[in-house]
Structure formats: C-alpha cells, structure tokens
Amino acid sequence: MAKNVLTTSAGAPVADDNNSISVGARGPLTYDNHYLFEKLAHFNRERIPERVVHARGTAAHGTFTVTKSLKDVTIANFLQEAGQQTDVFLRFSTVGGGQDSSDYARDPRGFSVKFYTKEGNWDMVGNNTPVFFLNDPIKFPDFIHSQKKDARTNLPNPANAFEFWANHPQSLHQMTILMSDRGIPASYRHVHGFSSHTLSFYNAKGERFWCKWHFKTNQGIKNLTNEEAVKMPANGAQKDLVEAIDRGDFPSWRVEVQIMTEEEAKNYHINPFDLTKVWPYADFPVIEIGKLELNKNVNNYFAETEQAAFAPSNFVPGINASPDKMLQARLLAYQDAHRYRVGANVNQIPINAPKCIVNHYQRDGAFAGMGCPVGHGSGNASYGSQAATVNASNFFPNDRASEGAPVPAPHVAVPPMPILEDAWIKPYSQDDEDYASQAGNLFRIMNDSQKAQLFGNIAGGLSTTNPSIQARMLAQFAKADPAYAQGVKNAIAAMK
Ligand code: HEM
Known part of the structure; x- marks a missing residue:
C-alpha cells in the first residue's frame, strides 16, 4: 500500500515534522515556521469546555429493538412494530466530578440515549435513579455547587452537601438512594437507566398518555462499597465498557414503560409530575417494550463522546414533555449549554446529526x-x-414548496393541553409535599446489611457537620422511619 503523505490541515505535503526552522543549528527560530505555528495554535484549541455537570463520561453505539408495538399510545415512528430497529448512542457519566475524576464516585450515573429515528433524534437524558434531589429547577445551580468541590479549598466537602440537604427535605428520597448500597455502581454495564421524569406519548387520535421510561440492566445490578471503590483505578468503568464491547460481550437493557392516562393523573394521590417521587409499580405496572444493546465502541472519543450533545428538548413526533417543572427548565438548559460548549451548529456534527433529512x-x-x-x-x-x-428559499412562508422548500407537518402537532382551572401565575411553594413516605418505603425494603451501609455512608459525611445540620437531617430521617434516624444516630455516635 502506498504510504500516506503527511499534510498541513490545508492539505499541503509537509517536508519535515521533526525539526523547526532555525537560524543555524544553535540559533533562534524564524517567522516562516508557519507549520509549527499551525500545530501549536491548533493544540491550544484542542479542548472545549467540559460539561458543567456530568463532565466525566463514556459512550458507545448500539441498537434499540422494539419487542412490543406502542402504536396504540404513540405515533412515534420507531415504536410502531415489534422487530423495528433504531441506532442509538448511549453516554454514561458521573455527575459532580471533572473530566479527570474517578469513575467510582458515590454519585448518580447519567444515562443518556440518543435514538436516531427516521423522524429526528429523540434524546432520553436520564440517570440510574428513578427520582431526583429536586422538584424545582431554580434550586439546581445551588444544589450542584453544594456537591462539587468547595469553592475556597477546591477539595470535596461532604458538609456542604449535607448543609444543602438539611435545608431541602425534597432531596431525602434521592439522597437515601445515593447513600445506599447502590450509590457506587461497579460498572456502567451494571446500572439501570430511568427517564426519571414523566414524559408523554400521543397517538393519532390526539390522546395523550403520561409515561416513564425504564432501562433494566441484563447484566444485573452490581455495586461497590466505599472500601472497594477506593481501591479501583480511576478509569475502571471506562475500561470495563470498552473491553466488554471489544470482546463481543455486548451489554443490554430491557426497555420498559409505565403509562398513566390523563384521567388517572387527575385523581392520583401522588403528583405524577413531581420528580422526587416514583409511580409505584403496583399502581402502574411496567410494560416491557424493547431491548437496547451496545455493540460498537467509538472510534474517536473526542469527536463522538465529548462532542455528543443530548438535549431533553430533542423530541420526535409522538413523544413530548409533561408539566414536570424540572423537565421544563431542562428543555432550555441543555440547548443553551450546547451552544456554549460546542457551538451554534452542534447538530451538524456527525455524532449529533440526525440520520434523516433535516430541512429548516x-x-x-x-x-x-x-x-x-x-x-x-x-x-x-x-x-x-x-x-x-434543495436550494429553494431561505425564508418561510414562500411560494416554492414545489421546488423543495420545506413546509410544516401539522399532522405531528402535540395535542393541546388544558391548564388547571383558575390557575394563577406565581411561584408555588412545594414545601407541603410528602417527601418522607417514599424514602421510608425504600428504607423498609432494605435488608440489615443494606441498612447498615446506608447508616455508615450517611454518618461519614453527616458527622463532619454542625449540630444544627445533624438535627435537621435526623428529623427528616425520623419522618421517613424512626429506625432510619436511630440507625444514623448510632452510626455517628460510633464514629466518635
Ligand atoms: C433543572 C434541572 C437540571 C439542569 C438545569 C441540568 C443541566 C445540565 C447541563 C447544563 C448539562 C450539561 C449539558 C452539556 O453540556 O451537554 C447536564 C448534563 C446532564 N444532565 Fe442535567 N440538569 C438538570 C437535571 C437533570 C436531571 C433531573 C437528570 C436526570 C434525570 C439529568 C441528567 C443529565 C445527564 C445524564 C447529563 C449528561 C448528558 C451527556 O451525557 O452529555 N439532569 N445537565
């Protein structure tokens, strides 16, 4: 095979890539080192801003296969028939650490799936937990500040996290999950994925259904204790995923949905749009509808994984949002982050470009x-x-549809949504919500070993805080279950 010639980025052959041009063997460099300047200047620009959260991640390509048609509830083109396949790209991540942090932090794991459907990309940007710490997005920056490194010392500071949680009882359910034995997954292959939010489906009759998505790992759930996690190499989860796919051991997930009608939502005793709560399976059973498999590693980490841009606002006909306040804010936040982090034409980069025609x-x-x-x-x-x-027009409306100028498709319109009767526009406090019951239910299904881990994990951080924070946290635990509070209290005492 003929050797490839090394070129400048403008394509011209390069004669020497080892020696800069200098004035004599021991002299300074000259101004005609334009090839050197090109290399250095490009090198200076190799990094783009890391994601403000979920900076550390690993991704792979795969396939989603429908096993049960959802055509009764959605016009989503890729969910119509059993056997239909759609290409996907899935990025796992930790949340709080920077790009060079460890894969084994006690932290939720991001679970973002881009479905490249024939009617555009649907991004399911979820976590490995079915709920979240908050139900009002206005708290998100404060929450993240409290979890990231301390602003003064640049060191992890669990006391900040507990100070936030002591002031925000809405975090109790998710905090219980985080501090449980599930807080440090052993690998990305061993986590579930959840939309967490309530999303919606709508069908050809214009009927809307609320839904939650679940991705259940076929590898089984596997976790690490704190002691096991500190012994792991920082890149362990990345290595585990790449190596499994390279050896043909393709990880897969069962895809399930929970569906609630609009009528059921009106009367349900839990606010179905509150991200701090699950819909109990006994009330809304999961329906298995497909399989997701990862079967191809990326060729270029930066071009694919780093430049991948997942947006909760990337819906396709048949799938849409819900009134969940957190989701509403995310519809704006991610596109904005992408314009800053990657650029205005983020969706033209191959990893983000839809695999269908885009006309706008x-x-x-x-x-x-x-x-x-x-x-x-x-x-x-x-x-x-x-x-x-098509080269028809750069404005709309125009008179050039017959020449290929794109026109809207009214048949995909989202059904109109009534507002609550007499709704008033103002900030609504959600302080009166019940944040303790579901945390208590979770606590009560833990076995003794799981409870002991929960107590110890909480005590580790909570013991570094002042008595006022401890008292408020213990009051929250007691509300969930008196045994929960007592266990944490004992664990703190044992540390003294
Ligand atoms: C108001 C609440 C939230 C805001 C404002 C927010 C904001 C952000 C931002 C700005 C990014 C970086 C995006 C990028 O640069 O590409 C991000 C990433 C991410 N967020 Fe959120 N987030 C919120 C809540 C959530 C929730 C509730 C979940 C899960 C259910 C979640 C899951 C993720 C994931 C998985 C990523 C990484 C996406 C990727 O792999 O590229 N976020 N978030």
Missing part, C-alpha cells in the same frame, strides 16, 4: 456545513445522513 430555514453560524454532505451554507439548510438537494 436557520442559516450559517460558525462552522456551518460541518459534517454536512450537501450544499449547506449556499442557501440550503439540508443536512443529516440523507440530505436532500
């Missing part, structure tokens, strides 16, 4: 035309893996 009237911007096989930037916005060659 948005134009230009930095790097317009990236990964775009046809005509973008010349008055044509089509891209995606099957981009059409």
Whole structure:
C-alpha cells in the first residue's frame, strides 16, 4: 500500500515534522515556521469546555429493538412494530466530578440515549435513579455547587452537601438512594437507566398518555462499597465498557414503560409530575417494550463522546414533555449549554446529526456545513445522513414548496393541553409535599446489611457537620422511619 503523505490541515505535503526552522543549528527560530505555528495554535484549541455537570463520561453505539408495538399510545415512528430497529448512542457519566475524576464516585450515573429515528433524534437524558434531589429547577445551580468541590479549598466537602440537604427535605428520597448500597455502581454495564421524569406519548387520535421510561440492566445490578471503590483505578468503568464491547460481550437493557392516562393523573394521590417521587409499580405496572444493546465502541472519543450533545428538548413526533417543572427548565438548559460548549451548529456534527433529512430555514453560524454532505451554507439548510438537494428559499412562508422548500407537518402537532382551572401565575411553594413516605418505603425494603451501609455512608459525611445540620437531617430521617434516624444516630455516635 502506498504510504500516506503527511499534510498541513490545508492539505499541503509537509517536508519535515521533526525539526523547526532555525537560524543555524544553535540559533533562534524564524517567522516562516508557519507549520509549527499551525500545530501549536491548533493544540491550544484542542479542548472545549467540559460539561458543567456530568463532565466525566463514556459512550458507545448500539441498537434499540422494539419487542412490543406502542402504536396504540404513540405515533412515534420507531415504536410502531415489534422487530423495528433504531441506532442509538448511549453516554454514561458521573455527575459532580471533572473530566479527570474517578469513575467510582458515590454519585448518580447519567444515562443518556440518543435514538436516531427516521423522524429526528429523540434524546432520553436520564440517570440510574428513578427520582431526583429536586422538584424545582431554580434550586439546581445551588444544589450542584453544594456537591462539587468547595469553592475556597477546591477539595470535596461532604458538609456542604449535607448543609444543602438539611435545608431541602425534597432531596431525602434521592439522597437515601445515593447513600445506599447502590450509590457506587461497579460498572456502567451494571446500572439501570430511568427517564426519571414523566414524559408523554400521543397517538393519532390526539390522546395523550403520561409515561416513564425504564432501562433494566441484563447484566444485573452490581455495586461497590466505599472500601472497594477506593481501591479501583480511576478509569475502571471506562475500561470495563470498552473491553466488554471489544470482546463481543455486548451489554443490554430491557426497555420498559409505565403509562398513566390523563384521567388517572387527575385523581392520583401522588403528583405524577413531581420528580422526587416514583409511580409505584403496583399502581402502574411496567410494560416491557424493547431491548437496547451496545455493540460498537467509538472510534474517536473526542469527536463522538465529548462532542455528543443530548438535549431533553430533542423530541420526535409522538413523544413530548409533561408539566414536570424540572423537565421544563431542562428543555432550555441543555440547548443553551450546547451552544456554549460546542457551538451554534452542534447538530451538524456527525455524532449529533440526525440520520434523516433535516430541512429548516436557520442559516450559517460558525462552522456551518460541518459534517454536512450537501450544499449547506449556499442557501440550503439540508443536512443529516440523507440530505436532500434543495436550494429553494431561505425564508418561510414562500411560494416554492414545489421546488423543495420545506413546509410544516401539522399532522405531528402535540395535542393541546388544558391548564388547571383558575390557575394563577406565581411561584408555588412545594414545601407541603410528602417527601418522607417514599424514602421510608425504600428504607423498609432494605435488608440489615443494606441498612447498615446506608447508616455508615450517611454518618461519614453527616458527622463532619454542625449540630444544627445533624438535627435537621435526623428529623427528616425520623419522618421517613424512626429506625432510619436511630440507625444514623448510632452510626455517628460510633464514629466518635
Ligand atoms: C433543572 C434541572 C437540571 C439542569 C438545569 C441540568 C443541566 C445540565 C447541563 C447544563 C448539562 C450539561 C449539558 C452539556 O453540556 O451537554 C447536564 C448534563 C446532564 N444532565 Fe442535567 N440538569 C438538570 C437535571 C437533570 C436531571 C433531573 C437528570 C436526570 C434525570 C439529568 C441528567 C443529565 C445527564 C445524564 C447529563 C449528561 C448528558 C451527556 O451525557 O452529555 N439532569 N445537565
């Protein structure tokens, strides 16, 4: 095979890649070192901002296969028939640490799936937990500040986390999960995934259904204790996933949904849009609808995993949002983060580009035309893996539909949603919600060993806080179950 010639980024052959041009063997460099300057300048720009949360991650490509049609409840094109397959890209992550932190933090695991459907990309941006710490997005930056490194010392500070939780009883359920034996997954292959939020389906009759998505690991749940976790290499979970896929041991997940009608939601005793709560399976059983398998590693970590941009607002016809306040804020936050972190044309990068035709009237911007096989930037916005060659118009409405100018598709419209009668616009406190019952239910199904781990894990951090924080946390635990509070109290006492 003929050798490939090394070139500049503009394609010109490079004569020497080992020696800069200098004035004599021992002299300074000259100004005509443009190839050196190109290398250094590009190197200076190799990094993009890391994600403000979920910075550390690992991803792989795979396939989603439908095993049960959902056509009764959704027009989603990729969910119509058993056997239908859709390409996916799944990124796992930890939440609080930077890119070079450990894979084995006591932290939720992100579980983001991009479904490349024929009607656009659906991004399911979830976690390995069915609930979250908050139910009002206005608290998200405060919460994350309390979990990340201390602003002064740049060191982890569990007392900050407990100070936040002492002031926010809505975190109790998720905090109980985090401090339980499930708080440090042994690998990414051994976690479940959840939409956590309530999303919606709508069908051809215009009926809406509320739904939650669950991805149950076929590898089984496997966790580490604190003692086991500190002995693990920082990159262990990344290595585990890459090596499993390389040897053909493809990890997979059972895909399930819970479905609630609009009528059921009105009368249900739990607010179905409160992200701090689950829908008990006894009330809303899970329905298995598919299988997700990861079967191909990335070729280029930066181009694929790092530049991947998952947005909860990336819906497809038949799948949409719900009134969950947290979800509503996420519909804005992620697209905004992507414009900052990757750029205005983030969706043209191959890993994010849909595998269907994209036609719109948005134009230009930095790097317009990236990964775009046809005509973008010349008055044509089509891209995606099957981009059409249209060069019709850059404004809408126009008179050029017959020449290929795109037109809206009213048949995919989301059914209108009534607002609550007499709804008033104002900030609503959710302080009166019941944040203790589900945390207590979770505590009561733990066996003795799991309870002991929960007590010890909480005591480790809580013992570093002041008496006021401890008292407020113990009061929260007591509300969930008196034995929960007593166990933590004993564990703190045992540490003294
Ligand atoms: C108001 C609440 C929230 C806000 C404002 C928020 C904001 C963000 C932001 C800005 C990013 C970085 C995005 C990027 O740079 O690509 C991110 C990443 C992420 N968030 Fe959230 N988040 C919120 C709640 C949640 C919840 C409830 C979940 C899970 C149910 C979640 C799961 C994730 C995951 C998995 C990622 C990583 C995505 C990836 O793999 O690239 N977030 N979040």
